[in-house]
Amino acid sequence: DAGVIQSPRHEVTEMGQEVTLRCKPISGHNSLFWYRQTMMRGLELLIYFNNNVPIDDSGMPEDRFSAKMPNASFSTLKIQPSEPRDSAVYFCASSLAQGLNQPQHFGDGTRLSIL
Amino acid sequence: GESVGLHLPTLSVQEGDNSIINCAYSNSASDYFIWYKQESGKGPQFIIDIRSNMDKRQGQRVTVLLNKTVKHLSLQIAATQPGDSAVYFCAENMGGNKLVFGAGTILRVKS
Numbered sequence: 001d002a003g004v005i006q007s008p009r010h011e012v013t014e015m016g017q018e019v020t021l022r023c024k025p026i027s028g029h030n031s032l033f034w035y036r037q038t039m040m041r042g043l044e045l046l047i048y049f050n051n052n053v054p055i056d057d058s059g060m061p062e063d064r065f066s067a068k069m070p071n072a073s074f075s076t077l078k079i080q081p082s083e084p085r086d087s088a089v090y091f092c093a094s095s096l097a098q099g100l101n102q103p104q105h106f107g108d109g110t111r112l113s114i115l
Numbered sequence: 116g117e118s119v120g121l122h123l124p125t126l127s128v129q130e131g132d133n134s135i136i137n138c139a140y141s142n143s144a145s146d147y148f149i150w151y152k153q154e155s156g157k158g159p160q161f162i163i164d165i166r167s168n169m170d171k172r173q174g175q176r177v178t179v180l181l182n183k184t185v186k187h188l189s190l191q192i193a194a195t196q197p198g199d200s201a202v203y204f205c206a207e208n209m210g211g212n213k214l215v216f217g218a219g220t221i222l223r224v225k226s
Contacts, residue, residue, distance in 0.1 A: 004158070031212055043159070043204065043216040056213060091158050095212065101147040101166060104214060106158030 002026070004107035006092050012113045018080040021110045024073055025094030033093040033104055034067055034077050043091070049075065050097075082114045123202065125221040134192040136220045138205030143186060147208035150179060150190045152201045153219070159204060162190070192222075200224045 005024040013019060025032050033048040047057040052069045060067070064083070069075040079086055089111050093104040128134045140148065146167040151159035165172045165179045165188075172179050178191040188205050202221050206214040 033214075042218050045213060045215075048213065050212075055211065093158075101164075101208060102212075103149050103161045103164050104212075105161060106151075108156070108158045 004092055004094050004105055006090075006107035006110050008110055009108065010111045010113075012115065013082060014115050015083055016081045017114075018078065019082045019086075019112060019114075021077040021090050021092075021112070023075045023077070023092030023107060025075070025092070026105055027073070028096070029094035029105075030072065030097055031095045031102075031104075032069060032075050033095075034075070035091040035093065035106075037089045037091060037109070046077070082112075084114045087112055087114050123219050123221050125223060127223045127225060128195050130195060130197060130224055130226050132195055134190075134195045134199070134222060134224075136190045136192075136203050136222065138188040138190075138217050138220075140186050140188060140205065140207045140217075141215070142207060142209055143183070145207040145209060148179070148181060148188050149206045149208075149214065150177075150188075151204045151206060151216075152199075153204065154201045162203075195222075195224050197224045197226055 007022045030051050034046040035043050037043045046059045047067045049069045067077045089109045091106050091109045093106045095104045096102040149164045150162040152162050153159045163174045163177050163179050165181050170181050176193045180189045202219045204219045205217045209215050
């Protein structure tokens with residue numbers, strides 16, 4: 001079975017550029033999560049969606065960050081403009097319905113480096 | 116220069132021994148807990164979960180224990196193998212499917 005698929009796996013770009021990270025959740029899962037992992041702060045939740053609707057974006061660091069989920073099988077996390085401190089590994093995860101205490105399943109992440 | 120970051124505890128065990136990884140959680144109202152394993156270059160991988168109405172749950176070679184009195188969670192791995200070497204995270208459900216992750220513990224298995 002296909003797991004959560006993220007692209008690209010690696011992204012290196014110069015500061016000021018727009019960065020778009022992509023995620024395809026596991027088919028049938030209706031909750032989707034974006035996380036950021038750094039050595040300084042560990043694994044942090046940025047935003048999550050239920051049934052394509054953003055539920056909690058309190059972890060999004062700044063207005064430079066935005067996330068969309070146009071349909072049940074695709075989500076994007078965009079950073080515009082990017083800054084060196086945005087360098088991190090960004091993970092997408094998905095799970096079955098909220099309220100049922102289902103585990104989240106993670107993709108292998110996008111390693112982002114902003115020069 | 117010296118790098119600054121989270122200083123993860125490290126557990127070193129001999130191959131074949133049992134491993135116990137501990138985690139303290141913060142919210143007494145949390146009702147669901149998960150253990151994840153993360154290998155280098157990969158995302159966290161689900162190992163086992165437990166709901167707050169239980170105090171023990173067993174899987175294949177793994178057991179999770181939950182002590183709600185002291186807000187403590189542990190993961191026991193039987194007959195630890197080199198492939199178990201990874202960073203292990205506990206996570207608690209703060210409500211609404213929102214997980215908060217611990218800092219992690221590095222497990223090193225010596226052959």
